[in-house]
Amino acid sequence: MAALDTALKDAMSIDGAIGVALVDYSSGMTLGVAGGSQELDLAVAAAGNTDVVRAKMRTLEMLKIADGIEDILITLDTQYHLIRPLNARGGKGLFLYLALSKSRANLGLARHQLRQIESAIEI
């Protein structure tokens, strides 16, 4: 039942978190952001990753896999990017985007924590 700001703050408290955003993938607009840096513009990341989420959803449709996306992991040389669509009521059409520093993050733990944050979000 966490409010949006609390959820974003919780996400930033995950070890190694660089930035987090809640994004509407019908428009690519952010509903809220926390963290980020000069190198990581979260508005650009949100708009770009909207295309990633849409592409994966289209692919599932083409493959006729009647399943949902739990999360998407993108591994960079120095970062992890985690994308997690919201399943809660009222959260349809939104996803959480979390960027982590690879050297400082525990991926398994981060994924678990993000799942908990996602299930607690209420819009």
Added chain:
Amino acid sequence: MNDKADKTFTAAYAEMESLRQTVSGVVGSVVAGVDGLLIIHDLGSGPEPHDLAALAAATSGLGRQTGLALRQGAFRESTIRSHKGYFSVYTIGEAALLAVLGNDGLNVARLHIEARAVAGRLAPLLDIHIASQSRL
């Protein structure tokens, strides 16, 4: 002068093409003067580009009046979302407008990021072109 204009158009077409390629949902775009006259477009079949140029000028007129009435300064951009698509207008410098037509699936946040950059790059190109036009 013609050579210079040709180069301007080639560069502008490339910018519009890149907008269509990089932003999902973009159908095409037009560059128009603030007087509503078409300068260039990259729309294939579909809506009449001259109509879009006129709509862009009308939209910017409304935006300008809004900015004046609310004392929020000069018009910068406006997005209209209808049931089946988007129509976004961005200023290019003082005398020109970039209008982008999008379908229902437009990534409008991405469009804002890319189109602002495109308008910024088109501004110096079109200044040269507009200076060479007697009608403006």
